[in-house]
Amino acid sequence: MRISEHFADQRAALHKEAQHWLLRLTSGAATMQDARAFEHWCGQSRAHVEAFAETRRMWENLGPAAQSWLAHEQIKTASGNVVALPRTQPRMTRRAFLGAAIAATAALAVVHPPLQLWPSLSDMVADYRTGTGEQRDVDLGQGVVIHMNTQTALNLRKAQGRVVGIDLLGGEIQVKATADATGPVPIFAGGGRIDVGVQARCNVRCYGADVQVTGLDGAITLNYSGHSAVLNTAQQADYGSGHIGQVTAADIEMVMAWRRRVLIFDGQSLSQVVEEINRYRPGRIILANDDLAARKVQARFSLNQLADVAALIQDAYGAKVTSLPGGIVILS
Template identity: 55%
Template sequence: MSSRSSVQGHASALHREARDWLLVLTSGRATTNDAAGFKQWCAQSTAHAQAFAETRLLWENLGTAGRQLREREPAVARHGRMTRRAFLGGAVAASAALLVARSPLHMWPSLPDVMADYRTATGEQRQIEVSPGVVVEMNTQTAMNVRRSEGRAVGIELLTGEIQLQVSDGYAGAFEVKALQGGIHAASGALCNVRCLDGRVQVTGLDGNIRVAYQGRSESLGRAQQAGYGSDGLSPVAPADTDEAIAWRRRVLVFDDRPLSEVIAEINRYRPGKIILTNDQLASRKVHAQVSLNQLGDVASLIHQAFGASVRSLPGGIVLVS
């Protein structure tokens, strides 16, 4: 084997090991022994630490790369033949999508998400006017498709994530959001927040008339009311804390008497890498806090100060809290 081949083989082995460590640390079952072992592995050389950082960035950026290639490179040339550049771009995107589709731990987007009409990356927020009079604000890690009829956008399919939907006064008919086999019907003048995560949909009414339908049942929402659906069916209408529901629009996260485990899970949606909580007793501690999305780099030290937790920062944006 040549010297160059030996170097390449060593690098490939390091990246395979880095991938294995990434899966361990993001499994939700990491222990302090795992953390110590990983720290020792990284300390072997700068190449080890670099391999892990590159692996983590690759998983995070694959979905974005695939989407950008698909948007920039039309598959068909003017004469109906695929160009060489488009073919190569499509091949790269397809390779990325293959890995994306196999994510067992949600460290990168799924295949439907990466192929969505619109998608936001980690920490990204985006405004889309899907139709005259209909504006959708997309939060972090959100994917959606636009549903059309006779060339006109009549609704969207929310694949994952969170949106704020605004339908202007005078809009003809109702605009529909499909999510997890259910539907949200927003009338003219309606404003609502829709969250679709972990197999559950939650809808918060902010203004106007909104109807939530699921499995043959429906509930009507007004201002400051919410309802949701999932494996337990459609929940009844309940009062909603609208400030907490739409705080993300002000780039703030509001937590009112929430377990630390839920707080960390929410924060992880907005920052690269992952905060991993390994202490079950600490996970149940209740949190009252407001966190700016512009200061998420300090969140680990805030947890340490508030709870006296042990915090270990590792390469690739991984933070262990115990």
């Protein structure tokens, strides 16, 4: 085998391993052991780090490509431009096969974007959405105002041109029904319904299968899986997995902090802190130390200082920081 072929084989093997790591880290099932193993893999050589960076860039480039491909397919379907194929088809060429594979991979990347590098398919077609670190205010008229936090997507339910409900696909919102509202404003999230009474206001977080609702003003009614609960000012409840949790007192300052572009943590574990911070900054912070992940945190971060948060954690807890391309940081 020639030297050039040997290096080409090594490069291909590294990229295959990099793809494995990208898929593993974005599977939702990655463990602390995975994070430590990934750090060890990256530490083997600069070529390993470069292979991962190139793989990640490939995924980034597939995002726009996938959107274009899906739009093209939708246009063909809508126009009825479907070409009947003869019974006997010639063998697919290698170029055609690779093109189909790239299109299929791109479509999958749109539905399940790795590391949330771009919006998912449901986010892209949402009526309103915010990107990483972005916040947005939406006045729907009819006495309804929505404040959207980072990585949030929602659709509007309409009837006869009027908004009759809000579908929270994911993320965090505050909704206020003013005196001009004609009745309670329904929010649909995580399989449940949240009714915001006239002149009432609430905060709703929907990440994954669980939903957290906080009453900020007035009366809020929850209906989920045959159960119901009423929240008054400064009360909070979670629902998911078929039941509504106990109504408890809420720390309004902490719940409202994101509106002031501040994150407040009071006794949460560092793993919970990092999970929240990852919603606001590009890339990903990965904890690779169980003891470090369990440390309790008392902290207040401005959203404007999150670029330096790894250094702050390093100073506070003596964590080892490994920075990788694309904003990926490993704390161990």
